[in-house]
Amino acid sequence: MLAEYLENTILGKWTNSYSIFSxxxxxxxxxxNLAKKIFNKPLFRKDFNSENRPKEFTFFFTPTLKNYNDFVHLLDKMISENINRKFFEGKIELYDFVEIEDGVIERRSKGTIRLFEEWLNEIIKIQGDGSLNKVFKSFKNVRKERQNPAHKVTENIYDESYVELQKNLISDAYNSMRQLRNLFQQHRKAKGFEIPIWLENGEIKSF
Known part of the structure; x- marks a missing residue:
């Protein structure tokens, strides 16, 4: 039994812990909201608060391959498919131009995660290797995991290892999102922006 469930529902105690999904x-x-304040454009097409929160955005009850793949699909929709391409207009080249043959050039759209990473690397320099590879690695892993089952016929296999895989996936994605929020918060135009106390100081746990 989760300690938070015991304290809240049985012992009648208030806990300051919050779900990693929240x-x-x-x-x-x-x-x-920071992107809107600083750049006057939303970085994501939609938020998932209150009624917009997908009911499946939680730990699955049964550790099966189907449930894991469904969760990966949902998380990727909330990240890469949710990134607003219009945010990068005028900030970075949105396309690759590839020569096919005989001088024919094909224009190919860059992926949203790539756009975000390239743009941020242009305006922010990180100590160490000078890049944001580690921050975006979790988002890329979600995308990669989604693509793995996308073109395969898979059985609904039961395996308890999917519990840890899901925990690692959401934990890494949460940490990356938090780091990005901290970076945006350092912008001079973000002065006065208030982070909710529960998010800044609350205890985030895997439940």
Whole structure:
């Protein structure tokens, strides 16, 4: 039994812990609001607070391959498919131009995660290797995991290892979203922006 469930429902005690899923949504919402304040454009097409929160955005009850793949699909929709391409207009080249043959050039759209990473690397320099590879690695992993089952016929296999895989996936995504929010918060135009106390100081746990 989760300690938070015991304290809240049985012992009648108030706990200051928050679900990592709520933490992810809170960080993404703050990041989006910071983008609006600083750049006058939303970074994400939508937020997932209150009634917009998908009911499946939680730990699954049964650790099966189907449930894991469904969760990966949902998380990718909340991240890469949710990034607003219009945010990068005028900030970075949105396309690759590839020569096919005989001088024929094909224009190919860059992926949203790539756009975000390239743009941020142009305006922010990080200590160490000078890049944001580690921050975006979790988002890329979600995208990669989604693509793996996308073109395969898979059985609904039961395996308890999917519990840890899901925990790692949401934990890494939450940490990356939090780091990005912290970066945006350092912008001079973000002065006065208030982060909710529960998000800044609350104890985020995997439940």
């Amino acid at each position: 933490g992810f949504i809170g960080e993404q919402t703050c990041l989006n």
